[in-house]
Amino acid sequence: MLTFEILATDGGARLGRLTTPHGVVETPAFMPVGTLGAVKGVTPQELEGAGASVMLSNLYHLALRPGIDAVEALGGLHAFTGWRRPILTDSGGFQVWSLGGLRKVDAGGVTFRSHLDGSPLRFTPETVVRFQERMGVDIAMVLDECTAWPAERPVATASWERTLDWARRARAAWRGGGGGLFGIVQGSVYRDLRERAAVELAALDFDGYAIGGVAVGEPETERRTVVEWTAPALPADRPRYLMGVGYPEDILHAVSHGVDLFDCVLPARNARHAVLFTRQGVLKIKNARFKDDPRPLDEECGCPACTRTSRAFLHHLFRCGELTGPVLATLHNVRYYLDFMADLRQSIGLGALKDRGAALARSPEGPDLEVHPVSSDPREQRSF
């Protein structure tokens, strides 16, 4: 059983509190992605230390390895992973898209061919619900068909209808057992499909509602209009979750339109690829210009990398292929995202989200970040 309270609003944005069996999630919240039960390179303790209140994992991947039986036998996903705070599991619906060449969809469900060994794996709305119940997750997602982009209207409509049908079946199969079940809106870039899905799902009384089928290659403007249509159409008293999004600017936009939950692989994946999010802009830390940069990654960050080491050190670690590089970078990026969400919550509480947005818009971003040559003035040198 989940409860969701809205504590304050600021325009379309909401400050909320989602209570789950494993704890409270202050919203808007970002859920770091731990597909296989861990954010790559990060311990559960470190993830808590970074400020994560909820983690996302993935049913498809866990079903393949180690298997649902194994997770259940080991005491459920929390006991298995050591992560003590809430867990949301994705249903495998994203893999319908991302593993498009390895699955067959029919009215009854999805048959995957394992990306590991080709063996078949059958998912139905009912089994997916059951698997997530058995793992003891706090938030389960219904099986959906993540519609590819672009999708002609007939294709999008068929996919939309299938997802709705599956949502009804999942809802009927759901027994709960502590956690909650979220429905997922599809409908590609078609406004009426998105809005009708919101209404149809609302009638099924889910514990929360997700916007899916975005961040699959569509232009930013398309994604944003989908959010602007869909989020307000979802029940106001339940959490709203934008699946797979995104960059901080995307998140700010969605928050301002009433979205409460987010997940995205970007902070973790980009960290492993030596791309760091900072208040001073995006740093591609392997770039030669950071070789001698004694400053922390981000002057205002409290993460383990920023409090003790320099850009030059991270540059060095990545250059050498040292594992600690991706680890520290991931801790940093995840912390950056979580700090960003905390800032947004504070701004909403103060009714000042617009100002926060303006500040973000002003911050330098991307490859045009100013290059800071190493100063010869000793007063500007930072020692470590």
Next chain:
RNA sequence: GGAGGUGUGGCCGAGUGGACAAUGGCAGCAGACUGUAAAUCUGCCGGGCUUCGCCCUACGGAGGUUCGAAUCCUCCCGCCUCCA
């Protein structure tokens, strides 16, 4: 002293008459990444230019054979192995 082998772009290393400015890998310089088949992938990587292309300089050095040589021949230099 004798016998054999070897020398290729920053490094390693393919290539043994034309399709070679020369396969690969590494290093280097950049770029991408959105419910993770991603510690991955992509581009550039001798010099110059009007950069779909053209011109220089290049496979230890010098000379030669040939229409044409990194590839064949001669001499020289360096390195390696074995025998004395």
